[in-house]
Amino acid sequence: MKEALVIGGGISGLCCAVKLAEAGVRVKIIAPYPSERSQSVMAAGGINGVLCRHDQGDSVDCHIEDTIKGGSYIAGREAVSGLCRHAEEIIEYLKKIGTVFTVDSEGAPLKRAFGGQSYKRTCFCGASSGKQIVSALVMEVRRFEVLGLIERQLWTFFHSALIRDGKCYGALIYNEKVGKIEAKYADAVVMATGGQNALFGKTTGSTQCDGYAAGQLFLQGVKLKNLEFIQYHPTTLETGQKRMLISEAVRGEGGRLFYIENSKRIYFMEEKYGPKGNLMTRDLVSREIDKVSRAGKEVFLDISFLGEKEIRRRIFEVSDLCMKYRGIDISKEPIPVAPSVHFFMGGLAVHLNHETNIRNLFAVGECASIYHGANRLGGNSLLAAMYSGMVAAKEIISRDFDEKKVDFSSEEAKENMVLQRMRDTKSQFPVMYIRDMLADTMSQNLGIVRNEESLKKGLTDLDYYLSICDRLSFDSSVSMYTNYSLKAILTLAKATLLCALHRNESRGAHFRSDYPDSNEAFAYATIIANDEGQFNIGMDKEHIYES
DSSP states (O other): EEEEEEEOSHHHHHHHHHHHTTTTTTEEOOOOGGGSSSSSGOOOOOOOOSSSSSTTTTTTTHHHHHHHHTTTTTTOOOHHHHHTTHHHHHHHHHHHOHHHHBBOOOOOOOOEEEOOOOSEEEEOOOHHHHHHHHHHHHHHHHHHHTTEEEEOSSEEEEEEEEEEEEEEEEEEEEEETEEEEEEEESSSSEEEEOOOOGGSSSSSTTTBSHHHHHHHHHHHOOOOOOOOEEEEEEEEOSSSSEEEEHHHHHHHHTEEEEETTTTTOOOOHHHHOOOOOSSSSSHHHHHHHHHHTTTTTTTEEEGGGGHHHHHHHHHHEEEEEEOOOHHHOOTTTTTTEEEEEESOOOOOETTTBOOOOBTEEEEEGGGSSSSTTTTTOTHHHHHHHHHHHHHHHHHHHHHOOOOOOOOOHHHHHHHHHHHHHHHHOOOSOOOOHHHHHHHHHHHHHHSSOOOOHHHHHHHHHEEEEEEHHTTTOOOSSHHHHHTHHHHHHHHHHHHHHHHHHHHSSBBTTBBBBBBBOOOOGGGGGGEEETTTTTTEEOOOTOOOOOO
């Protein structure tokens, strides 16, 4: 019987595991926390799809074109076509397994407008779409647990992949309960570890998604792609702990952005871009808000005209969030908003079947870079999470795996000795202090607008942090995972800055003030590889990674 190891318990990992189990593949899910605590539950807005009942003039081809255009024409057409053409099938599947969509009087899913889309095609579950999808998938996972086809191992963290001669045989995981690293063998390994929020500290996402897996795999020879494309969500609310997402659903329901000048509201997006100005692509809206903020004005989002009853019916989660964290009654007053890091278009470079450049090592969800090009459309992330999990599962199911097994027990013992040495010595520098320094560096030097000077300053900082990291031993104030993950996270941050420095143009979510225009010489994906410590950067002009 085939065996697969899925690293991560969010939507993409759960979907992949369920589809594998449906075909009789035995699956082990490795995750630090229950799926109900994954970042996926924070996805608020909805999932895109052109259904049989759609707005007049809309079509799957239009969804494809909107996605490619929104991604500034560097997402591969074949990949995007597959994503959009399977959307209705995916939404029907979600309904079948118990996802509760918001529906009209005839029981058909309601749709709302999202940025960068020509028509309303975002199906939603109030403002808790991710939570609903996770709940439905968890129930499916439990069904296959009873059948003995899925096993979930929680409180365990990815350490490294078991790779030899360009092929993956499993993974080393850190078991927090016993404090040891264990080897887990499998025919295929699927990474579903999300984005890289910890690089920036306060973001809209979960710090569970810290980028460690991508950084560690990069150190092991896995290629990365499009790291410079980091999406800032234009509307977030500042709180003491993090930036809280004010879903695009608010603007999809008619919410208007404005600032005040001479006691008068200035609806700057509508003035500049017309009636649909508030629903332009996220990169553009974020830059416009940033420009207003730099001029010393505070930006607000107003949805109060809907009235309390309609707000409670359509976006009650946003209403509750604003009241709970800031005491704001959005039926009576506007929401103060600012952009924040929200999504990473870059990640592990994968082929159409979601396999990396390492045989039998796959990546799905946000940690895989394939569908979104230079900028993701709202509503396409949940679609891509589901679709990518299905594609990887289909490939694994169809593949004949080599029966040869490789013993990695010596690597397991070596890494446990490293952990023990870390425990036996004290650190001169607290790990979290360096993580905080990293977040400051990335936020200051890789913001919405960047340039050569800021990027080089960031690289100087990263080289310093890495030099300190090499002398660190153990910080008893944080978990062992937080200790051993630092170097890979810093390495990923350096790779990200190098990719941004290499792309001498502005495209999508990457805006260079010193190169404000797009350049056809860069109309390709960026690929970065680690060759024995040397970072080699190039453009995917051969479309090896469907870009």
